[in-house]
Amino acid sequence: MTETLVLKAEGRDKTGTREARRLRSRGKVPVIIYGHKQEPVSAALNYHDLALELQHHHRLLGVELNGKTEQFLVKDVQYDYLGDTIIHVDLARVNLDERVQVMVEVVLKGIPEGVHEGGVLAQLLTEVELECKVTSIPEQVRANIVHLKAGESLTAGELELPEMVSLVSDAKAPVAIVRVKSEEAAEEAVEEAEAPETAEPEMIAREKTEE
Amino acid sequence: MALMPKRVKYRKYQRGRIKGNATRGNFVSFGEFGLQSLGPGRISGRQIEAGRVAATHFLHREGKVFIRIFPHRSVSSKPLETRMGKGKGEPDYWVAHIKPGTIIYEIGGVPEDVARAALNRVAHKMPVRCRFVKRRHVG
Numbered sequence: 503m504t505e506t507l508v509l510k511a512e513g514r515d516k517t518g519t520r521e522a523r524r525l526r527s528r529g530k531v532p533v534i535i536y537g538h539k540q541e542p543v544s545a546a547l548n549y550h551d552l553a554l555e556l557q558h559h560h561r562l563l564g565v566e567l568n569g570k571t572e573q574f575l576v577k578d579v580q581y582d583y584l585g586d587t588i589i590h591v592d593l594a595r596v597n598l599d600e601r602v603q604v605m606v607e608v609v610l611k612g613i614p615e616g617v618h619e620g621g622v623l624a625q626l627l628t629e630v631e632l633e634c635k636v637t638s639i640p641e642q643v644r645a646n647i648v649h650l651k652a653g654e655s656l657t658a659g660e661l662e663l664p665e666m667v668s669l670v671s672d673a674k675a676p677v678a679i680v681r682v683k684s685e686e687a688a689e690e691a692v693e694e695a696e697a698p699e700t701a702e703p704e705m706i707a708r709e710k711t712e713e
Numbered sequence: 714m715a716l717m718p719k720r721v722k723y724r725k726y727q728r729g730r731i732k733g734n735a736t737r738g739n740f741v742s743f744g745e746f747g748l749q750s751l752g753p754g755r756i757s758g759r760q761i762e763a764g765r766v767a768a769t770h771f772l773h774r775e776g777k778v779f780i781r782i783f784p785h786r787s788v789s790s791k792p793l794e795t796r797m798g799k800g801k802g803e804p805d806y807w808v809a810h811i812k813p814g815t816i817i818y819e820i821g822g823v824p825e826d827v828a829r830a831a832l833n834r835v836a837h838k839m840p841v842r843c844r845f846v847k848r849r850h851v852g
Contacts, residue, residue, distance in 0.1 A: 581740075581849075582734075583734035583735050583736065583739055583812075583813060583814035584734075584739070584749070584751075584813070584814050585739065585740050585749075585814070585846065585849060607850040622774075622775060622776070622777075622822060623822055624777060624821065624822050625745070625821060625822065628745070628848065628850065629850065642850075702724075702804065703717060703718045703719055703720055703721045704719060704720045704721075705720070705721060705722075705724065706720050706721065706722045
């Protein structure tokens with residue numbers, strides 16, 4: 503994990519939509535800090551610094567609040583309707599030797615043998631839940647899929663995880679599958695056959711009155 | 714075949730207005746790449762189908778195309794050369810009401826450049842301004 507900035511947070515007494523909007527207009531992001539059975543604290547972080555940290559996939563943020571610097575785990579990030587702007591962040595209190603459960607991205611590496619044979623690769627799972635130490639959260643899990651033949655799949659249990667990292671998600675859940683092309687075509691044909699050919703849909707209300 | 718509902722409670726709708734932004738269906742959740750609307754609008758079943766055909770033809774049956782919207786509302790129209798009055802017209806076609814931010818299509822199982830080219834072709838068939846978006850991963 504790369505070095506992280508220490509973000510300066512300012513405490514905030516006022517909460518609510520209006521206050522949050524005022525904060526955002528001043529280039530701040532409202533933040534809530536909770537966990538470890540302590541009272542939740544409302545704070546605000548600088549938007550630019552926070553966005554930079556999240557852009558670099560940092561999960562653990564160093565935050566200076568009331569003259570005290572602590573490490574917090576990013577629990578949730580809320581974005582605006584277009585998914586561009588951060589509007590709120592949840593931070594959780596953690597000890598650096600604590601084990602936490604986090605979602606980590608799965609990245610497929612290589613082109614499977616089955617694709618060369620005419621199959622179609624489908625990634626069914628893009629994130630898996632892992633349990634690991636706060637300080638060693640992997641940025642992503644890379645799965646080598648070169649050996650997959652047509653009709654074969656890779657399950658979450660077969661993913662190669664770093665040391666001291668364990669899988670929480672269902673080990674039998676398929677991560678990637680190489681489908682035979684004829685199956686794909688058959689599925690599409692069924693979908694098209696199921697499409698209604700009537701010009702007008704059936705009425706729910708009319709049925710009830712007849713009954 | 715254009716999309717339309719199988720069963721409905723009411724045949725005819727009032728036009729209404731599309732207000733606000735999308736708070737649901739506004740992030741990529743099935744594929745890796747998506748087409749996001751930037752404005753409000755009504756997308757008809759035929760336009761949705763045209764977009765699907767454009768994408769699947771371009772992809773040559775590679776990858777998977779997901780349609781994230783459905784035309785639930787009917788639009789009525791009066792027959793040609795008819796005088797005004799005599800009640801509301803009959804349902805003509807079906808539309809999906811789209812708010813800014815809605816993900817209209819998603820594509821998975823293909824590289825980014827291919828998905829971008831496919832969705833660019835689809836965007837030309839849409840009655841609203843659209844943009845290409847990628848799935849956001851946690852962390």
